[in-house]
Amino acid sequence: MSTDSHTFGPSWRALAGIALALLTLALLIWLDANRLPEQVTVGVGPAAAMRMVALFVAALGLAHGVAAWGRRVREADEGFTPREALPTTNPAGLAWILGGLAVLGACVHFGGGFVIGATVLFVATARAFGQPLGARSVGIGLLLTTLVFVFFARVLSLSLPAGPLERLLLA
Numbered sequence: 001m002s003t004d005s006h007t008f009g010p011s012w013r014a015l016a017g018i019a020l021a022l023l024t025l026a027l028l029i030w031l032d033a034n035r036l037p038e039q040v041t042v043g044v045g046p047a048a049a050m051r052m053v054a055l056f057v058a059a060l061g062l063a064h065g066v067a068a069w070g071r072r073v074r075e076a077d078e079g080f081t082p083r084e085a086l087p088t089t090n091p092a093g094l095a096w097i098l099g100g101l102a103v104l105g106a107c108v109h110f111g112g113g114f115v116i117g118a119t120v121l122f123v124a125t126a127r128a129f130g131q132p133l134g135a136r137s138v139g140i141g142l143l144l145t146t147l148v149f150v151f152f153a154r155v156l157s158l159s160l161p162a163g164p165l166e167r168l169l170l171a
Helices: 011-033 046-078 089-108 112-127 135-155 164-170
Strands: none
Touching: 011 112, 089 112, 112 135, 112 164, 135 164
């Protein structure tokens, strides 16, 4: 059996299933966006944001479809089926991500706001992927989540949960 990178990871059937699920989700998001009323004030509005999300999800679905097709062709050409080596999970990484999600939920619920909670989630996710905890992760997370907040609040005219940092940004 070959030890190429394509012998590990999901089978072509799993990739094709994920592609179908993502494309279906993209279609549902697009149809739901078409039911929203158009924005009457200045700004793009929520329908445009949902259409953009639908396009991104559709692109992910197409990418999974292409990956599934490529894996299927390689398996047929080489005459084997992968999955002899099962992928291992990383329980510590999963715990970091779930902990970050819990902190984000608590931050939003108790008035800490989106920026602080999402920054904690970013740092926890970076840690789960092997990045050390430090000022670099916090700085990048704070910058990205602040940009996301400003984009949603100013460009799309949507409101995310506001905390002390968000009130400073919107003042």
